[in-house]
Amino acid sequence: MDMRTKLVIVLLVLGLVAVGFSAFGLEVARAGVPHTVDGAVGPSTAPGLGNPSNPASAAFYLTNKPAEPIQTQQDLGDADGTPAPGGYAYYGKDIGGGWSWGAGDNVVVVVEAIRGQNGWTGANYTTSSDGALTTLNVDSLPTASIEQIPTIALQKWPGAVNVMWTGLTDGNGNVVNYTVYRAPTPGGVYTRVGFSGPQVAAGAMNFNNTPLAPANYCYKIAVDYRRDATGGLYTTTGTSEAQCVTLGTAPTIVSTSPVDGEVNVLGPANIVVVFSETMNPTTVTWSLTPPGISLTPVWNPAFNTLTLTHGTPFTQCTQYTMRIGGHDQNDDFPLVTGSVPNPWTFNTNCPSPQVTATTPPDGATGVSRTAVVVVTFSKTMDPLTVSITTNPAVTFTYSWNSPTNTIVTASHATAFAAGTVYQATAVGCDTVPNCLASGGAPNPWSFTTNRPPVVAVTAPVAALCWAGSSLHDIAWTVTDDATPIASLVYTLRYTSSAGSGTITTGTGLTSPYGWTVPAINAADAVVIDEATDGAGDMGSGSSGQFQIDSIRPTVVSATPTGTSVPSNTNVVITFSEGMTQAATVLAVSINGGATLGTPTWSGGNTVLTLQTGSMAGGTAYTVTIATTAVDDxxxxxxxxxxxxxxxxxxxxxxxxxxxxxxxxGASNTITVTWNAPTTFTDGSTLSASLIQGYYIERAESLTGARTNLTPTTPWTTTTYQDSGLTGGKTYYYWVKARLTDGRTSADSTPANAALPANADLTWLWILLIIIIVVILVIALVAWRRRKPTPAAPAMSRTMEEPPAPMEESPPDEGMDDMGGGS
Incomplete structure (x- = not known):
């Protein structure tokens, strides 16, 4: 890299560092730098005070820096009627001077149109927008759509008022919840009573204000926007329109006639109900049971007293149940139970006798099949008129508690059927005679007779086999209608073609019960469990047929045996009966270094086959089956x-x-190749380390005499080159493998190759000799024609310059030079 390239790289790096520090310095310097946040407020572009966006004001704050002060814009720029979005009302505030802000800070703008501000006289409206500040001079936030603060509705019930509304659409997602305020009058002082649940955009919302005493309550709500990341709220100045409700108390019943539990009520008596307050007659309902009496309502002028009249008198000797429902007039609250019962009961007068008690009582179960039926009457009866009938039919004989004759006992010689529902009816008259009337104890009535115990034997199960003299559990389940399970008397016994017997008897036996199986041999054994209840009824359950085996298994045959056994022969053992697989396989072992492989079973677990692929040739092996091999x-x-x-x-x-x-190959050679064997003739693996080498045999035909090319020492590689062969012949080859212990394999499959015939090259030698003679003649002639080079003075030769070659001259000329130089 030359110096110019290095200089350019250094300058680039310094430039990038400078830019970075400049950007850092610019970011740090945001505090106090002018910066405008603006945005449009829809959804209307109409000018004037008919559009709530025009008189609206705005509040600006940072959610990630709640300590920075809230900045405000008292009046938004008005909409001008041009198409959206350019025609919307708008806010715009230079917030830079009032905040220590930075790029990435999150700003929220809350917009409100508040009644009484900027000429606005309508309902209160609000909306919001938000966004992240950037390094640009102006950040424009998403367009907001101003909405009226939701109108609330009130629902009341005793001790509570439910405030309901529909959540704002909140297009920019800044509303968190709503603050609920309450006052005693519409113009009173409102105090906060709580917060709603989380915002549900355009969805149903509510606040349940409870508990409350009866009074007048007025409610408003305000909108809560997110103020920071820790749950802080910005609550709108404007609120919803006030809604009020008067909360009263739930109505109760003050008194009834007849009163609860009253007896001897006359048949034509009216039912009178007095309420705690004015009721809404259209909501009041009643029910009288048993049915059959039509009631007509009559209200007093205050609608707090209801009289129910009836043209049909009440049935004598009958218990009636009355229930009243309804809502009051003022609050529409439902009737609640107070100090007076609702429902309540009363009994009509009863001049006729009634059945006051029965044995067995109505609905009784587990009734003894020999139990007597006893009926008690409210008055002295005429025994000649009294009878008891049942379905299914039973013949009774009667006895009385003379001379009172208020109790009759019905006996029966034939027992009731087991587990059967009987319906009994008593009829008769007193001595007046007034005949039996309904009332008191049920008549007719029903009862269910005793059902024998239901027993199910769950162990042993069908088709299993238990060894004789071994301990096994007998298990069962039992149910009984009347007798406790611990009081049942049990008998356990077994049956089989080889013998039967009682296992045990006793009260309250618990399942399971340990049984030492008898030493018998049977394929049809069955266990029977008999349970007798307190009424003397017996139920029983039986197991499925199972086998008891007391005979030890034997080995019927075992192979292989003898000598010269192939090393891959499997061990096959045949037993006299089915065996337990896991225990029997573990009981079989083999010595001599071999292992027994994967077992397979056949013949109903009587034949076990074990793989023996690891046996060596020419080795004696002993197989042992231990006494731990057991039958199944x-x-x-x-x-x-x-x-x-x-x-x-x-x-x-x-x-x-x-x-x-x-x-x-070349020069009358043939290359023979082969693959080394990897297995013995039985398919078992042959290790390469056992192969000493190979014998290679050659013949000039498949049936011709063979020559062993490696007679003394086996060839150790799998490639052999045969040389000195005669061209024009075909040669055949066989390869045998020899092991280190002298064992030799059979011949391989033969392979053959044909050599081409040798060609006569005499003419080629003659041609070559002619060419050499010609070359020698030409060379000799050229030598004789060369001229000698004059010799240079002897003193002029140096070590660095070798002497020029002497030019040859004809013999005659040489002779002249020699003569003249003397």
Whole structure:
């Protein structure tokens, strides 16, 4: 790099540094530098006070520097009626002198049209815009659309007022929430009562003001814009229009006639309800149960007392339930429960007898199938008129508590059906005679008889096998309508073609129960669980059929055996019955350095096949099956004794070399190549370190006599060049691999190559001799024609200049020179 280039680079670097420091200095110097923020306010371009943007004012502040003062513009530039956006009202403020600002600061401008300012007399409006300050002289913010501060609506209920409105559209997204103010009168002093939830642009918003006492309440809201990054707010000066509501109390019932719990109410008696305040008659509702009585309303002039008349008298001996609903006149609040119950009940007079109690009572369950039916009456009955019928039908005999004759007992010789719903009805008259009337205890009534226990045996499950003399759990579930489970009496037993027996009996047996399985052999064993409840009813459950096996497995056959076993032969073991796979595989071992590979099972887990790819040739192996090999009956019967057998693998030969090829070369040579074998003849892996070398044989035909080209020492590479061959012949080659222990492979597949016939080159030698003679003759003639160069004086020769060659001269001339020089 020359000096000129270096100088240019230095100047460029210094220039960039200078620019950087200039920019830094310019940035630091922003404080006090004039800078204008402006923007347009729509959506109307109309001039004059009909457009709220024209009398609006603006407030400017930095959200990232809340300590900087808020700057204001008291009156925006008016819209001029020209097309948007140029015709919009606008704000513009030189904020530079009042702030220590910098590029990137975030400025927010809040615009308000406030009633009473700049000639504005309408509702209060607001909008906002924001943006980041730049290093330009003027920053124009996005256009804002001024909106009326939302109109609120009030919804009241006892002790609360819900203030509702629709959120501003807030196109520039600066509204955070709304401040809610409250005063006792429209012109009163408003105080803040809280904040709304987060802004929902153009969506439903509300503030629930509670708890409140009955009084008059007026509300306004103001808009809260974001002031800083920590939750600070800028709240508009303008607020919404005030809305007021008078909050009263919820109405209650002061008194009723009949009162709650009153008895002997006469049939034609009216129902009278007195309320705590004036009610809205159109909202008042009532219901009377049991139905069948039509009620007509009559209100007093103050609409706080309701009389319900009826042309049909109440039914005697009946309990009625009355319920009243409705809203008051002033607040439209719903009727609430006060000191007087609502609903309430009363009972009509009862000259006729009633059923006051039954045994079993209405809705009873788990009723003993031999239980008697007992009915108690409110008056002395005439036994000759009384009967009890049931569905399904049962024949009863009756006995009375004479001489009172208020209780009848109905007995039955035939037990009720199990788990059956019975409906019973009593009929009869007193001694007047007044016959039974409804009321008191239900008549007719129903009850459900006892259901035997429901038992389900969950273990053992069908088709499994348990070993004889082993411990296993019997498990079950049981339900009963009436008797506690702990009070049930159980009997556990088993059945099978090989024998049956009781396992255990007792009260409150819990599941599971440990059972030592008997030492039998059966494929059809079943466990039965019988449970008897307190009513004497028995339920039972049975397991599925399962197997009990007490016979130990044996080895039926095991291979391979004998000698000369191929080294890749699998071990195959056949058992007398199905075996547990994991335990049996772990019980099989082999010595001699071999390992047993991936197991496979067949024949219903009776035949185990194990791979033995790691066995060496000519080696004796012993396989042992330990007594830990167990059958597939849990937890498993093992072999009585270990099973052991041996076999011997045969010596393996290497595979023949492959891909043998022969290719003719120069000077009557042929190059033979091949690939070394990688496996033995059984397919097992042959290590390259076991190969000592190769024998190469050659013949002049496939069936001709072969010559071993490496008779003494095997060739150690996979390429061999055969030389000294005769042109015009075809030669055949075979390659054998020899291992370090002397084992030799079979012949490879033969390969052959043909040499071209040798050519007669006598004419070429004759031509070459002629050419050499001609060249010698030409050279001799040229030598004789050369002339000698005169010799230079002897003193003039130097070491640096070699003597010029002497020019040859004819013999005669030389002789003359020699004679004349004496």
């Amino acid at each position: 009956c849990s937890p498993g019967n093992g072999l009585l004794t270990a099973y052991v057998w041996s076999f011997t693998t045969g010596r393996l030969l290497p595979s023949a070399p492959s891909n043998v090829a022969a290719a003719p």
